[in-house]
Amino acid sequence: MSWSLLNALRNNPDLVKDSLRKRRMDTGIVDKFIELDSKWRSVKAEIDELRHKHNVISREISKVSGAERENKIKEAKELLNEIQKKEEELNTLEQERERVLRSIPNLVHESVPYNCPEGVDSIPIRFYGTPRVWVGYINDFKEQTERFGFNIPYETIDWKPVGHADMLEIVLGMGDTLKAGEVAGSRFYYLFDDLVMLDMALIAYAIDHMTKKGFRLVLPPYMLKYEVLSEVLDMETFKDMVYKVEDEDLYLIGTAEHPIAAYLRRTELLEDQLPLLFVGVSPSFRREASAGNRDMKGIFRVHQFHKVEQFVFSLPEDSWKWHEELIKNAEELWQGLGLPYRVVVLCAHDMGRCAAKQYDLEVWMPAQGKYREMVSCSNCTDWQSAKLGVRVLRKDMRREFVHTLNSTAIASTRAITAILENNQEPDGTVVVPKVLRKYLEIFSKGPVDAIYPKKRVSRDEKGNPIIG
RNA sequence: GCCGGGGUGGCCGAGCACGGUGAAGGCGCGGGCCUGCUAAGUCCGUCCCCGCAAGGGGGCCCGGGUUCAAAUCCCGGCCCCGGCACCA
Structure with missing residues (x-):
């Protein structure tokens, strides 16, 4: 489901920048968001991949026994450590991304006047x-x-x-x-x-x-x-x-x-x-x-x-x-x-x-x-x-x-x-x-x-x- | 306040005693096929996120915990239903 602002930030950032310019606000935030968003997406992809590996091993554990089982459990634990570290990174990114996203104002409708003369609001x-x-x-x-x-x-x-x-x-x-x-x-x-x-x-x-x-x-x-x-x-x-x-x-x-x-x-x-x-x-x-x-x-x-x-x-x-x-x-x-x-x-x-x-x-x-x-x-x-x-x-x-x-x-x-x-x-x-x-x-x-x-x-x- | 039962996807509802391959099934809804039309039938889809896609991750009232693995076990909270008690 798409929120029009998030959609625009990802697919049409110039529209958001235009909108910010009309509001007489700094447009730097758009690039800031795009950077955070793509970083966040790539870290999320990494974590999803690790979790996937972990899930696969986890399922295998239930099917084997003995030394093999012990090895798999050890492997799973190691993955878990790795995931935990990445997750800290993701959380930080996510919070920052969210903070930036929330600070971006709504898109200005096309019928709204802008560049109004000095003193005219x-x-x-x-x-x-x-x-x-x-x-x-x-x-x-x-x-x-x-x-x-x-x-x-x-x-x-x-x-x-x-x-x-x-x-x-x-x-x-x-x-x-x-x-x-x-x-x-x-x-x-x-x-x-x-x-x-x-x-x-x-x-x-x-x-x-x-x-x-x-x-x-x-x-x-x-x-x-x-x-x-x-x-x-x-x-x-x-x-x-x-x-x-x-x-x-x-x-x-x-x-x-x-x-x-x-x-x-x-x-x-x-x-x-x-x-x-x-x-x-x-x-x-x-x-x-x-x-x-x-x-x-x-x-x-x-x-x-x-x-x-x-x-x-x-x-x-x-x-x-x-x-x-x-x-x-x-x-x-x-x-x-x-x-x-x-x-x-x-x-x-x-x-x-x-x-x-x-x-x-x-x-x-x-x-x-x-x-x-x-x-x-x-x-x-x-x-x-x-x-x-x-x-x-x-x-x-x-x-x-x-x-x-x-x-x-x-x-x-x-x-x-x-x-x-x-x-x-x-x-x-x-x-x-x-x-x-x-x-x-x-x-x-x-x-x-x-x-x-x-x-x-x-x-x-x-x-x-x-x-x- | 006490005792008992319970909170699962839009709705109903299984799973939970014994943690382990996809949260079954139904209804509703959307779409395809079929049909002269409708109905019936049949197939696909129907929580969120990442991905062009293939695919993957997360979700079972909320928050913690145990575990390689939690809807399922443990702790705390909120809410609902039934019975009893009490009462402006």
């Missing part, structure tokens, strides 16, 4: 909604639309919206990142009152939408063993993302994607059992180790949040269709929230290592003057499934690795930041998206039409906000 492919653009950000807005050949209608506003961090902390008074920083560290938060209900309503909304589409709802383990987690993500992401539980072989999940992928670990499926559609709900824990000082204010980039995640195991020939389907599902959800967004296709150099192709959905953030990532949608092809051992037995008895895909549906804290900025009125009132009202009705003290400010917002002559 993704290419917009479509826009939705009418963004509110503060006069001071009009040039920035055009830089993110017209530059890519899109002429997007927008609404100009002369008042600058309050950033989501100040909104939750000061204007609404429903968040406290300072106290959280004191007791847990930076990138943590206390959320209060209406915003907690909003968080839950967002999750319920996403669950409702996805289950209606036939995705099976799953609440997965929030921790995984090292071996399992290392099969679903690459080592770089592991180091940057994952928290370890002390004294246990357990790691906190960064997304429901990981335990859902692992659900079918070492499983063989029949062709007609696919596709398998899951929608997972779980907290996500992320160290954000390489994020530096980016997005330190507020709750845009945090160590913990709630997320509803789409996950698909598909037949290899259907995965590109499902990739489009997943981003479409996410778009429906964000359209429902009434937030203006764009879908971008990531340039090869900016994609995750598991992904062959990746879309992001980015919502316009009026206070930042930027489109910011809310959803990430990847086709991992057979990269995860080969490591996990999730296979399909075809009608003609061939075995193949399935394809896996994942996409955010809604991540709670990011959605809240988007709502706080986009649904903000000049006085600091936040209008609740209509589609969420149904999911807020279950709370007797929940917000109905809007969340009202504790401190009113006014503006200076340039339109900059003055709080209080």
